[in-house]
Amino acid sequence: MYKRIVLKLSGEALAGDRGFGLDSQRVQEITSEVVEVRKLGIEIAVVVGGGNFFRGVAQQAKEMDRVAADNMGMLSTLINALALQDAIEKHDVQCRVMTAIAMDQVAEPYIRRRAVRHLEKGRVVIFAAGIGNPFFSTDTAASLRAMEIKADVLMKATKVEGIYSADPVLFKDAVKYDEITYMEILQQGLKVMDLTAVSLCKDNNLPMIIFNMNQPGNIMRVAQGEKVGSLVTA
Template sequence: MKYKRILLKLSGEALMGDEGYGIDPKRLEQYAQEIKKVKDLGLEIAIVIGGGNIFRGIQAEGAGIDRVQGDYMGMLATVINGMAVQGVLENHGMYTRLMSGFKIEQVCEPFIRRRAIRHLEKGRVVIFGAGIGNPYFTTDSTASLRAIEIEADVVLKGTRVDGVYTADPEKDADAKRYSKISFQEVYEKGLNVMDMTAFTLCQENDLPIIVFDMNKPGNLLDLVNGEKVGTLIQS
């Protein structure tokens, strides 16, 4: 395998599947099957999931809710998603741990770096919920930071598109996909990959990012086996 330890970033919206809101059991099942294939190879896997299928912190202001309060609500949404993913992964025979950026001891462990690494070494899938535990940071930033902390080899950003394009492929039929691009080129071209904080963390720590289509069966397995899937971003 090309990698030993990965951090898989999934969007909350992806969990909606064909539903308009919440969690689609079919999509959960699909993701569990894809992750199981990779886990059976002996790969160490950490996961960060967004909460946009339930609540986004930036929605709060429009509803008259303080932004900080709204961000904490969004963090709780990621814990709900993490619990859902944890449940379906364990149904497929995988051992898991859900770790939170703040204390919710009844349902998950608090994040402790050394403990997270030890879980990975023991073959458990580690799911990071509640962001980094602070408002104003996205789950992209959580993915970058946690990947650096656990010494992951790569951040795999699973989306509904198959990589980074010159323009939005859903709006521009002439958009071209990059198979490989540097961090600097992404900056210069103004391409939307991650929020700037998350992206800069990866660049400064020489941590590659691969943006790929998580919804296509077999993509995750091909990717960790070294196949050219999605767009590779590195220094």
């Protein structure tokens, strides 16, 4: 069982089958699992994306300035973070949203020592607004925050069972890797996370687990150390 984990959620995961916006039932399902993990005594922080509202590199942002588009994407992550916070606190678990872009009236500014203290006090911490800078994805933010708070593992929730040699939706003969190294991901150009995030994890020996979050109970299984999904190590 891990002591402290960072869970990376995509914005699309919160949209459910709708593909856009927030699906309240899906939010409840995810937060219920997060709460179960916290009640086991595991310290858990969440990094959430904003692709269910706006993505800086999406089609609708093609004609926009990249910096403006990425700033809009970072603000989208805050909407998701506040929705998760509300759902978590309905389970009588304290939760704090910390944002890399100053918005004092709705969330705390991200301060590393304060984030660690919240975790030590048993609160769930949600990191919003990426790292506060354009051109960096929430994957990179998850890697960075995991290293800053000295997490034992970075857990990335996806729509597939783990890491494959090719997209398993398009290629039925794609091979699943139970274990793989960061260098192999970089060499093979596998679309697991963006290259900056992978390189950060590699340079700092941070293990990562890619797993299917559409399977109920998987967040708990991974947090307890069960062999679920694909393990990535340096």
